[in-house]
Amino acid sequence: MTSGRLIYLMGPSGAGKDSVLQAASVPLAARDCRIVQRVITRSAEARGESAHSVSIEAFAEMERNGAFAMSWRANGLHYGIPREIDDWLRAGHDVLVNGSRKYLAEARRRYPQLIAVLLRVEPEILRQRLLKRGRETLPEIEARLARNAHFADGLPGPLFELDNSVSLDVTVGRLLDLLDPPDAEAG
Secondary structure: OOOOOEEEEEOOOOOOHHHHHHHHHHHHHHOOEEEOOOEEOOOOOOOOOOOEEOOHHHHHHHHHOOOEEEEEEEOOEEEEEEOHHHHHHHOOOEEEEEOOHHHHHHHHHHOOOOEEEEEEOOHHHHHHHHHHHOOOOHHHHHHHHHHHOOOOOOOOOOEEEEEOOOOHHHHHHHHHHHHOOOOOOOO
């Protein structure tokens, strides 16, 4: 049985990862690709990605009990990728996860065939998205933009870059093209 591919999507806050995942969910499902819902220690009422929200205590217990294939801490939160992805990969399903750049090296160690996808967006477009989202003050947004200018620095390659400064349909189309296997009959 052929094993599936782990697609590891990363990008700065506001780059549109959640929008891309939502817009790509139907065409990815049609290609037998599972999109993983992360477990996060954030209130279920908090705006943001569709995730399974748990308390820090519940997360720690899940982690101790081996519920996660991958887990990390970032931005004051705990993130976990459910262990069932290993079963899906072994069964030949492709699996797309919303990953962390700081965890990429460990994820590559655990999944050597991982496909790393870096979602980028032009700084001015990102500024407008962050302002519209309304989670941060203007100084916080400017500080985030300054950090994001170096988001990819030091990331272990190879990385596939996906520009989300364009329309969501174009970005999703490019993601699907990236995940299509090369045409065996071409050249």
